[in-house]
Amino acid sequence: MRLAFLARRLGFYLAAAVAAIGLNFLLPRLMPGDPSSAIVEELERVSGQQVPAETLMSIRAIFGNPSDNLAQQFVDYARQLSHGDLGVSVVNFPVPVADLVLQALPWTLLLVGATTITAFAIGTLLGVVAGWKAGSRFDAILTPFTTFLSSVPYFWVALLALWVFGFVLGWTPLSGGYDADLPQGFSFAYAVSVLHHGLLPAATIVFSAFGGWLLGMRNMTVTTVREDYVLLAQAKGLSPRRVMFRYAARNAMLPSFTGFAMALGGVVGGALLTEIVFSYPGIGYLLYEALQKRDYPMMQGVFLLITLAVLLANLVADLAYVLLDPRIRAKG
Amino acid sequence: KSGDGAAGATIVHGKTDGGTTFVRNYNVLGPATDKAPNMELVYEPLMRVDYGDGGVVKPWLAESWQFAEAGKLLTIKLRTDVTFSDGKKFTADDAVYSLGLPIEKPDFSIAGITYKSVAKVDASTVAVRFGEPSYATLNQFANILLPMVPKHIWSTQNLNSWTNPDPVGTGPFTLGEFKPQQITLKARTDYWGGKLPMSTYKIIPTSPDALKAQLLKGEVDWASNSWANGEKEYVAKDPDKHLYQLYSNGGAMSVLFNTAKPPFDDVHVRRALAMTIDRTAVVTTLQRPGTEAGPTGLSEQLFADWLDPAYKGTVQKVDATAAKAELAAGGWTVEQGALVKDGKRYQPSILFNADWGWGNYADILINTWKQSLGLQVKGAGQPSAGYYDKQNLGQFDLVAASTGGSGVYGVYRFLSSTYRTPIGKSATLNQGRWNDPATDAVIAAMQRTDDVEQLKTLGRQLQKIVVDKVPFSPIYNNYYFVEINATRWTGWPTPAEFDHIPFVGMGPDTILTLLGLQRRGS
Amino acid sequence: MTSDPAAGLAVLDVRGLTVEYATGDTPVRACDAVSFELRRGEILGVAGESGSGKSTLITALMRLQRPPAATTAGSITFHPRAGAEPVDLVTLSPSGLRSLRWTSLAIVLQSAMDALNPVMRVGAQFVDVLRSHDRSLSREQAWAKAATLLGMVGISADRVRSYPHELSGGMRQRASIALALACGPELVVMDEPTTAVDVVMQRQILAQVLRLRRELGFSVVFVTHDLSLLLELADRIAIMYAGRIVEIGTAESLYTKPRHPYTRGLRDSFPPLRSPLRRLTGIPGSPPDLLNPPPGCSFHPRCPDRFDGCDRERPELLTVDEHAVACRLYPSGDDRA
Amino acid sequence: MSQPVLEARGVSKHFTAGRAVVRAVEDATLALQPGRIVALVGESGSGKTTLARMLARFYPPTSGEIRLHGKTVQGKPRAYYSDVQLIFQDPFGSLNPLHRVRYNLERAVKLHHAVRTKAELEGRVVELLERVSLSPAEQFIDKFPHELSGGQRQRVVIARALAVEPKVLLGDEPISMLDVSIRLEMLNLLDRLRTEEGLALLYITHDIASARYLCDDIVVMYAGQMVEGGPKEDVIAAPLHPYTQLLIDSSPDPERSRRDAFLDDEDLGEPPSLIDPPAGCRFHPRCPVAMDICRTEAPRRTERPNGQWTHCWQQENA
Amino acid sequence: MLASWKVRVGLSVLVFFVLLAIFGPLISADPRANDITSISEPPSADHLFGTTQFGQDVLAQTIAGARGSMLVGILAAAIGTLIAVLVGVPAGYFGGAVDNGLNFLTNLFLVMPVLPLILIVAGYVQGTGPWVIALIIGLFGWSGGARTLRAQALSLSSRDFVLAMRMVGEPHRRLIFCEILPHLTGWISAMFLHGMIGGVMAEAGLAFLGISDSGSISWGTMIQSAQQQSAVLRGLWWWFVPPGLCIALIGTAATMVNFGVDEVSNPKLRMARRSVLVRTRKAVEA
Ligand SMILES: Nc1ncnc2c1ncn2[C@@H]1O[C@H](COP(=O)(O)OP(=O)(O)OP(=O)(O)O)[C@@H](O)[C@H]1O
Ligand SMILES: Nc1ncnc2c1ncn2[C@@H]1O[C@H](COP(=O)(O)OP(=O)(O)OP(=O)(O)O)[C@@H](O)[C@H]1O
Ligand SMILES: [Mg+2]
Ligand SMILES: [Mg+2]
Numbered sequence A: 001m002r003l004a005f006l007a008r009r010l011g012f013y014l015a016a017a018v019a020a021i022g023l024n025f026l027l028p029r030l031m032p033g034d035p036s037s038a039i040v041e042e043l044e045r046v047s048g049q050q051v052p053a054e055t056l057m058s059i060r061a062i063f064g065n066p067s068d069n070l071a072q073q074f075v076d077y078a079r080q081l082s083h084g085d086l087g088v089s090v091v092n093f094p095v096p097v098a099d100l101v102l103q104a105l106p107w108t109l110l111l112v113g114a115t116t117i118t119a120f121a122i123g124t125l126l127g128v129v130a131g132w133k134a135g136s137r138f139d140a141i142l143t144p145f146t147t148f149l150s151s152v153p154y155f156w157v158a159l160l161a162l163w164v165f166g167f168v169l170g171w172t173p174l175s176g177g178y179d180a181d182l183p184q185g186f187s188f189a190y191a192v193s194v195l196h197h198g199l200l201p202a203a204t205i206v207f208s209a210f211g212g213w214l215l216g217m218r219n220m221t222v223t224t225v226r227e228d229y230v231l232l233a234q235a236k237g238l239s240p241r242r243v244m245f246r247y248a249a250r251n252a253m254l255p256s257f258t259g260f261a262m263a264l265g266g267v268v269g270g271a272l273l274t275e276i277v278f279s280y281p282g283i284g285y286l287l288y289e290a291l292q293k294r295d296y297p298m299m300q301g302v303f304l305l306i307t308l309a310v311l312l313a314n315l316v317a318d319l320a321y322v323l324l325d326p327r328i329r330a331k332g
Numbered sequence B: 001k002s003g004d005g006a007a008g009a010t011i012v013h014g015k016t017d018g019g020t021t022f023v024r025n026y027n028v029l030g031p032a033t034d035k036a037p038n039m040e041l042v043y044e045p046l047m048r049v050d051y052g053d054g055g056v057v058k059p060w061l062a063e064s065w066q067f068a069e070a071g072k073l074l075t076i077k078l079r080t081d082v083t084f085s086d087g088k089k090f091t092a093d094d095a096v097y098s099l100g101l102p103i104e105k106p107d108f109s110i111a112g113i114t115y116k117s118v119a120k121v122d123a124s125t126v127a128v129r130f131g132e133p134s135y136a137t138l139n140q141f142a143n144i145l146l147p148m149v150p151k152h153i154w155s156t157q158n159l160n161s162w163t164n165p166d167p168v169g170t171g172p173f174t175l176g177e178f179k180p181q182q183i184t185l186k187a188r189t190d191y192w193g194g195k196l197p198m199s200t201y202k203i204i205p206t207s208p209d210a211l212k213a214q215l216l217k218g219e220v221d222w223a224s225n226s227w228a229n230g231e232k233e234y235v236a237k238d239p240d241k242h243l244y245q246l247y248s249n250g251g252a253m254s255v256l257f258n259t260a261k262p263p264f265d266d267v268h269v270r271r272a273l274a275m276t277i278d279r280t281a282v283v284t285t286l287q288r289p290g291t292e293a294g295p296t297g298l299s300e301q302l303f304a305d306w307l308d309p310a311y312k313g314t315v316q317k318v319d320a321t322a323a324k325a326e327l328a329a330g331g332w333t334v335e336q337g338a339l340v341k342d343g344k345r346y347q348p349s350i351l352f353n354a355d356w357g358w359g360n361y362a363d364i365l366i367n368t369w370k371q372s373l374g375l376q377v378k379g380a381g382q383p384s385a386g387y388y389d390k391q392n393l394g395q396f397d398l399v400a401a402s403t404g405g406s407g408v409y410g411v412y413r414f415l416s417s418t419y420r421t422p423i424g425k426s427a428t429l430n431q432g433r434w435n436d437p438a439t440d441a442v443i444a445a446m447q448r449t450d451d452v453e454q455l456k457t458l459g460r461q462l463q464k465i466v467v468d469k470v471p472f473s474p475i476y477n478n479y480y481f482v483e484i485n486a487t488r489w490t491g492w493p494t495p496a497e498f499d500h501i502p503f504v505g506m507g508p509d510t511i512l513t514l515l516g517l518q519r520r521g522s
Numbered sequence C: 001m002t003s004d005p006a007a008g009l010a011v012l013d014v015r016g017l018t019v020e021y022a023t024g025d026t027p028v029r030a031c032d033a034v035s036f037e038l039r040r041g042e043i044l045g046v047a048g049e050s051g052s053g054k055s056t057l058i059t060a061l062m063r064l065q066r067p068p069a070a071t072t073a074g075s076i077t078f079h080p081r082a083g084a085e086p087v088d089l090v091t092l093s094p095s096g097l098r099s100l101r102w103t104s105l106a107i108v109l110q111s112a113m114d115a116l117n118p119v120m121r122v123g124a125q126f127v128d129v130l131r132s133h134d135r136s137l138s139r140e141q142a143w144a145k146a147a148t149l150l151g152m153v154g155i156s157a158d159r160v161r162s163y164p165h166e167l168s169g170g171m172r173q174r175a176s177i178a179l180a181l182a183c184g185p186e187l188v189v190m191d192e193p194t195t196a197v198d199v200v201m202q203r204q205i206l207a208q209v210l211r212l213r214r215e216l217g218f219s220v221v222f223v224t225h226d227l228s229l230l231l232e233l234a235d236r237i238a239i240m241y242a243g244r245i246v247e248i249g250t251a252e253s254l255y256t257k258p259r260h261p262y263t264r265g266l267r268d269s270f271p272p273l274r275s276p277l278r279r280l281t282g283i284p285g286s287p288p289d290l291l292n293p294p295p296g297c298s299f300h301p302r303c304p305d306r307f308d309g310c311d312r313e314r315p316e317l318l319t320v321d322e323h324a325v326a327c328r329l330y331p332s333g334d335d336r337a
Numbered sequence D: 001m002s003q004p005v006l007e008a009r010g011v012s013k014h015f016t017a018g019r020a021v022v023r024a025v026e027d028a029t030l031a032l033q034p035g036r037i038v039a040l041v042g043e044s045g046s047g048k049t050t051l052a053r054m055l056a057r058f059y060p061p062t063s064g065e066i067r068l069h070g071k072t073v074q075g076k077p078r079a080y081y082s083d084v085q086l087i088f089q090d091p092f093g094s095l096n097p098l099h100r101v102r103y104n105l106e107r108a109v110k111l112h113h114a115v116r117t118k119a120e121l122e123g124r125v126v127e128l129l130e131r132v133s134l135s136p137a138e139q140f141i142d143k144f145p146h147e148l149s150g151g152q153r154q155r156v157v158i159a160r161a162l163a164v165e166p167k168v169l170l171g172d173e174p175i176s177m178l179d180v181s182i183r184l185e186m187l188n189l190l191d192r193l194r195t196e197e198g199l200a201l202l203y204i205t206h207d208i209a210s211a212r213y214l215c216d217d218i219v220v221m222y223a224g225q226m227v228e229g230g231p232k233e234d235v236i237a238a239p240l241h242p243y244t245q246l247l248i249d250s251s252p253d254p255e256r257s258r259r260d261a262f263l264d265d266e267d268l269g270e271p272p273s274l275i276d277p278p279a280g281c282r283f284h285p286r287c288p289v290a291m292d293i294c295r296t297e298a299p300r301r302t303e304r305p306n307g308q309w310t311h312c313w314q315q316e317n318a
Numbered sequence E: 001m002l003a004s005w006k007v008r009v010g011l012s013v014l015v016f017f018v019l020l021a022i023f024g025p026l027i028s029a030d031p032r033a034n035d036i037t038s039i040s041e042p043p044s045a046d047h048l049f050g051t052t053q054f055g056q057d058v059l060a061q062t063i064a065g066a067r068g069s070m071l072v073g074i075l076a077a078a079i080g081t082l083i084a085v086l087v088g089v090p091a092g093y094f095g096g097a098v099d100n101g102l103n104f105l106t107n108l109f110l111v112m113p114v115l116p117l118i119l120i121v122a123g124y125v126q127g128t129g130p131w132v133i134a135l136i137i138g139l140f141g142w143s144g145g146a147r148t149l150r151a152q153a154l155s156l157s158s159r160d161f162v163l164a165m166r167m168v169g170e171p172h173r174r175l176i177f178c179e180i181l182p183h184l185t186g187w188i189s190a191m192f193l194h195g196m197i198g199g200v201m202a203e204a205g206l207a208f209l210g211i212s213d214s215g216s217i218s219w220g221t222m223i224q225s226a227q228q229q230s231a232v233l234r235g236l237w238w239w240f241v242p243p244g245l246c247i248a249l250i251g252t253a254a255t256m257v258n259f260g261v262d263e264v265s266n267p268k269l270r271m272a273r274r275s276v277l278v279r280t281r282k283a284v285e286a
């Protein structure tokens, strides 16, 4: 049962990955006109130069040679991808997209990964407490406040934070991922600088993201607390903390866990707007720049990477879910 | 933090337009659109344009030059004291190679190269041949995109894909350390132009807003960015050290009329609309008071000597009465917000670049037109790409676009009908499709002479055409914006007195600025 | 009955227990001045229709009620075994209560599927409670004990590592009975522990409960809507109607001589399995809405024997020996049926 | 005995759950006659609901056939439903909480009769309500299900089923969710419908006492198979199958001397898995009198002159 | 449903904004009118919300922005909800092959990263109007809803009352529309509200990135314009606070409505209300 379940999920993700690659392949081709010619023209317009043969080839491999049929184009595309080749950045020619992505990836993983986990932890914890003490003053104040918080556009929060802490108070740097003067590497000063730069973006992400977790978790906890098994746990005379965490929270968490997995997958996509507000050198910013400069190969590459990461995270989440919820193994 | 280390002499440049990371690509001529910044500190052109002197072309790596054959043959004498940073001498071979590249490789044909061939005359002289008289296009040799590169290195590379990670050039700097978020350039000790007062030039990426804080804190010494209300928010806080300077770049933000289609093929309509642009409102909201463009589009700061006295000091005010009279004279009426003549209605729209945030200024124009003429113009914002597409293809009625160039000829050159294409075909210049024999004649005459007085006369003729026939209508002057924190470095030029503009990215001017600085207190 | 020396003594003494649901403007009184006594080793059955307040009573007895339920009056005096001081569960401090829980008071809920934590192994749920009440117990010992306890109710030891969903309904129900007995409680309350299983299994489970009670000597409050089952199982039976106990007495006397018309009606709602069939009518009408209880005796709208005044006067539960009834037909509680 | 209206002949139902096959009903045969009530008893999971749902054509039988008026049924079940109606266990669940009583009945009437006027429609609805003793009808007609008690809801459900004027009513534990005190009213109502309208009734229950009260014949199911059947008094008084015996012994019976039944604390284990049922007689693992043959071969049907029949080796050999 | 104060307050706020979007622009000042005599002025009697860098009245812009943002939000929500219903309900109701196909589609869209996808698509179709933006947001934002609806329809379709009505002879069409859909209205309206804030937020985000119709005024373009003029760093708070707050307000309102509806339909949540706790405490003390 368990294996069958996993196999089915795996099958789905494989299919989804193929679909994602297909979407990535089709998107530019669905747009009016022939994508590679459009890109070539764009490139010529931007640079005011004729596109060299090498660039043309790279573009053709990713975006298709108009003279080939679609199947042939897909084969070329898949072959290109199977070598880990996401094509060549048009704007940063001849740097491969993969290189640029790899450069930006650690930053995003660090910032968004850490904050996603933190926000989830904080939100879930507070949500459990609010749900456990539903109706208490703590809940009655925190929950509406959080409702409001989670409705505030997060780039707006980022702007305000930047203004207050970066500009008015000057506590945090205004942009970038680290102090450029320091040599990159595993030095203490460098780590401190990375933390210092990451603090504000991280804080704003956590600030605007934990509310959603809190609300979901609160309601799930409220529902779970009314389950018989929680009642029984109380009757068993276990300590309230144990009842709250092992019985109520443990079960209430299951639905948010799926969301958390998706969020983790989304990490690779970066906190787009926040990264932009803080000029944080992550994937989100990369995508934004690609978009602005119409660097289609870069857009496609980043998007493919994000999609595959999300798929992978979901797969991992499914696997983990099997461990978390024994019932799933039976249900399949 | 940045700056005063043991090495001491560092100048920090905050770069705002390059995103968060830099790309190590020093192939000046390569096809990428994003390359390493400030390559002009490594690779230098032959000449420079002196904006302090009406945009006249001055020598740089070239020592002198001479036109012959009625402006069709240019002999350039090179400096003999120039070396590349690898120690090799800069010779005519390098110059011929460098100038020949765009001819030999059409891929590299940068817009504006008009010469047909290059030849070596002797070890320090090259001859450039044009197809037609080219006195007026000398400034192409001042283009930093036509730099002198070392033949011994470049000729062995595949220039299409080479990224030239360790550039060797004639400029005052070599690449010290390259990090995606910080570049340090090291000053050469054997630079032909003299000894630089600093040993290191550091470039950091930043955003316009972050830059402001960095300037205030003194983390950045020098940047090229506009600071609306900079006088109050920056300079006033320490007028001695906080410098915010505007240098006219000779051009203006203008409304271009699409003269290839009605109703803008009618001079009365153009005049009426030009008369009812509230330029003062625009510059007020831009927070650049007093920068309204004159009717000619030539800035007085730069072209004082060249301007027709009749147009000097003119600030065009909104004149609804006159504008209505113009419309009446052309037989136009405005009905329900549209221009009407002979039963045909025209409801124009104005194209602008949304990425510049120009929508709000477009609104000001639209409002004034509505208030003074009753004409309802639609705003049609487009992101950069679409904006340029539509502009070049002539798919617009009115477009807010920058005009400009070096020298009077440079500013007006685009009006030549030689650049004109039918609507639907891309034009890189003359997007307004201006087609006027008188204009063409004057422009052609300017190309054929380097006689300053004659050029001035011709220039005034062009000014008159622009003022009377209104192929485009300037709104406000464009500037080079310079932000400086002079805490560490002094000796900066000022707009009141300069012979080079302290603007980063201006090639030789940038170098001249650096050469002229002194460390404060030493 | 058992040979426990303390037999016959009260283990629980409930007086005037009133529980209200504080929803809406008028509170719903789901338990109204409920009084009874539970003796050591005894099985007290509580029968009543759906909504009569059985579960409310049980949760209030265990102080497990949650908002909006609130115990608004009455006392629950618990007499611990080894001569310790009696305590009032209604006012007992939370920590005092926690020390009594499971070691003295245990509960079996209606649906074992819902009562077992779905993400914990069955054994772990035993270990959890065993170790929290006996800190000296090692993990291994606790698991071993869990297996023994499961064995007691006929579940093989290898099932301790199963998750609840991996057990059948009957096994789950038995497991939760074993769980209730884990810490040797004096009192086990059971809220319809066998409604979800079918008759064969029900009989097996109840047989085991009876056997275990013989061996361990705990008292039981057993709640169900199935009077016919209680008649066989319980020592004494309390009949609840609309939040009140309308009659309480030994099983035999309740079956043979029901006094309250409701009890009689209820008894006659179960068609016989063997004796000759006759047409039965049950009790006409439907149970009252506790939000708007009828005035007087809440049974009067359905009562075949009602007479003048039943719709005004509320009868008290009057005790005579083993039998008590709240009906105006028996003004002194004596036997007139 | 008259001709059966509805018959199941050797029907089986196998569900596939993943790779496993659940043999929920195996070779069941059942006949419903007009004016007679058959009770189907058996423990949880024995396939009673599955059989009822096959008869209601919610599931197609894996094998065997369903016959209505002697003809094998096939095609769209729409016409079939004007003869056969199923009453569900949960009276709340089988009424859409968003629709009034009126809507439910009017839809049923409209779908099966060409009513022309509003008054005619109203008349029919009132008549239906009165037939299930919901009178005065005006008091109930515009109520929502949640405004009715369980018994009243179940009556509305029955009224809706009657609207199509069926010949057969299948009741899947129609009273088990009702309060004890009102169950009998419902049984009496069903009994009246049988007598007055000549309906054929299938009464599914796990309560053997109520089966005895209502029905004429009893059929006992165990683990997907029918193990015994016959006239009710015979089956209860003298069960032929040990499972029937066990079922009767397990049923609460206050008349029995107290606690007798609880004394033999014997663990009979669980009903078998239907995925991998025991070979031979499916009851043999729990059977106190199982013989060797029970473990290998399934017993055939043994009939008694009184109409009682069973599948048990004990009887076959007797 | 209106018994819940959360629903009442939330709905009032939403209705207020919808009315504002419909009628506000008719009575407010021209949001594009430039008054260069008052530039970047803080709130005053003349300009209740102050003025922008361009001498435009922030109040008028906020009102016009309500129209722009709500239009995109509501359109996106309508499109998304419609697709969710069209995909989710048949999948759940019919099951089998229909379900397999539709469910795969849903799951696929569920795991696709939506914002980047919207960005990419918006990047390809540059310079678009509010309709296209709404279409894109809606097209990529339906999957969560479809999944919920599918699950609900699946459980509803096997509920006894559906079977019972089928037995009475109702055709599939009526079963879906009269028996099942009415039960989903709660979910669907919640989905719609959710989609609406999602749409408003996404529009704001896209506008902030410069992907929007620059001709229209929305809260997003207001924030973007303020950001472009460094309003934040210059302390022109009255410029960017109103649009941000408006978004937060309707977001909060929509969440409150959903919360309230949840409480009404889920008794467990209803029991968790503070009033219940307070009342219970009072009862015990009495
Ligand atoms: N949370 C609640 N809020 C308001 N009233 C409630 C609540 N829970 C129960 N009640 C009411 O209290 C009364 C007693 O309910 P209780 O659950 O104790 O009945 P019961 O006898 O256990 O019924 P059943 O046999 O159905 O389990 C019912 O009338 C019910 O309406
Ligand atoms: N759709 C289905 N898919 C798989 N198995 C099923 C399905 N429906 C029923 N079963 C299985 O078929 C067997 C018989 O179930 P059924 O519901 O018919 O029993 P029942 O006699 O009605 O039980 P109860 O008394 O609990 O209602 C059970 O083991 C059940 O798990
Ligand atoms: Mg109960
Ligand atoms: Mg069943």
Ligand code: NI
Pocket: C195, C226
């Ligand atoms: Ni029962």
